[in-house]
Amino acid sequence: MEIRPILSALMRSKVSMVLIGLQVALTLAIVCNALFIIGQRLDNMNRPSGMNEADTFWLGSSGFGQGFDAKAVQQADLALLRQLPGVASATTTNSVPLSGGGWSTGINLQPQQNTSTADTTIYLVDSHALDTFGFKLVGGRNFKPEEVTRTTFGDQLKPASIIVSKALADALFPDGDALGKQVYMDQDPPTSTIVGIIERAQQPWVSSDSIENATLVPTYMPYGNYSRYLVRAEPGRRDEVMKLAEQKLSEANPSRIVGRLRSMEQVREEAYAGDRAMAIILGAVIVALLAVTALGIVGMASFWVAQRTRQIGTRRALGATRFDILRYFQTENFIITTLGLVAGGILAYALSLWLMQTYQAPRLPWYYVPVGFLSLWLLGQLAVLGPALRASRVPPAVATRSV
């Protein structure tokens, strides 16, 4: 291998080498971190909510006028929804996963704890919730109808029974014996007993650190004159049922406005719109950077081939085969890329450190940089292949041509 003479020749034309090396270094640093961020966003977007998202939708009812009895309307609405054709199940709820708005509280194992044992979101639901949401019960039981209390907005929640997500159960009772245990909500007695554990239920906030900590509280509690319902349609009938539900609820009581219909698929799309946009933008940046780097290498190598035509001819005259010439340019690119990659590797970890300190981003996994090394080596070799093949076709007779 001609590494030493190539390197010493490169050291005599440092500007081009430094520029391309710098480009490779920046590309590696940015691409590694951008890919990691995209990967994180995609992982977030692919997290299951624990719900049946394909068949469910939610809608709101906002009453107006004097004498609007929100509690009575809520019961009537649930009865109406449950008997609509195509409806498999319906429940009242204050929120749903991924929606961006909901309630949260701390859960304690002792009364008057200064710091909560775990944070949780609260879904105020009735005994149809498991069936409607599609939450999978992995321990204990569902709420009994008689356990569902009737409360008014502003009342302190004092549920005798609660169902918690497995993540929350594990956070509260790491030994796995949460079922039947008593916990304190809102810091005060009385206690609530965990009667059921569901496999997974995400919180409404996609960026929450404890996204899978959720608690189902059995209560009917309209938010003033506003109630919200979650409906699960029979498979394949969601869109049809959405229209029907809106129409029938509106007809049933003209003293309110029915609206804010959203399928859970829409809710998910809106929840991750920012992440999706970020992934697309970063993806475009990666493609652009790689393209610019590859074009930079092609441009530099083409320039060098044109500039060194006589030199290549001389090398051929002195005994170089076509493959020797091809290998020369490939090796030269390998050296420049490697120098850039070494700098880029350090830069990548430095950038990751800065993102960690500034944006509390997770640390860049170590293997991103070696994978980036291999990818950019390959990119460099492919980019230089065209000019290198052109160089290998320079005839040796060029050596004797007049300048």
Add this chain to the structure above:
Amino acid sequence: MLKMTHLQKVYRTHLIETHALRDFSIHVREGEFVAVTGPSGSGKTTFLNIAGLLEEFTGGSYQLDGVDVQGLGDDARSRLRNAKIGFIFQSFNLIPDLNLFDNVDVPLRYRGFPAADRKRRIEEALGRVGLASRMKHYPSELSGGQQQRVAIARALAGSPRLLLADEPTGNLDSLMARGVMELLEEINRQGTTIVMVTHDPELAARAQRNVHVIDGQVTDFDEEPTLKRGAETGDSGLAREGVTA
């Protein structure tokens, strides 16, 4: 050493055919110093390119050190060129970004010599041309005459059987030209066959034999090599052998 018989070289474009060499025959024996002269466009460089396996020929035959080169592939020609031929170019053709050591090393690397052997050969070759102390210098730091000496060292380092020189003094002033010429004569006295293309009748006169080329054909040649140099040096009888051109 070099035997071309009825060689033809035709350059073809879609409009015209140019006969660069026609019925070109020459026989250079081992140890000779032959000067090839002729006006511009006469075919001297084409002859040199074919002799040096830099170009292929259209017809006839060419044997280099007993090897029929017709039909050899590109790689085989490169290897044969590397092993048998040393080149000296009018413009020196040194690689500006490599120091003298690395410049002389270029053909040796392609030959695949081990590093220690290459180092010995480079030091020996540069010593032979009087530049051993400047191995780490770059071509731009040398005079034209010194650069041509480096090129000669590069040509000699691989111990070639044949040295092809293309106007080796064409870019040098008369003093430097004389120095280079004396070096070539000394190399020839030590047994290396040299074929030199030149415009300069004075230089040509110093060769053992002159071959004159016009319009791609050999028009004039010495029947016998000049005996003077062989006699002066007590060189072997190789240089005194008859010539077939």
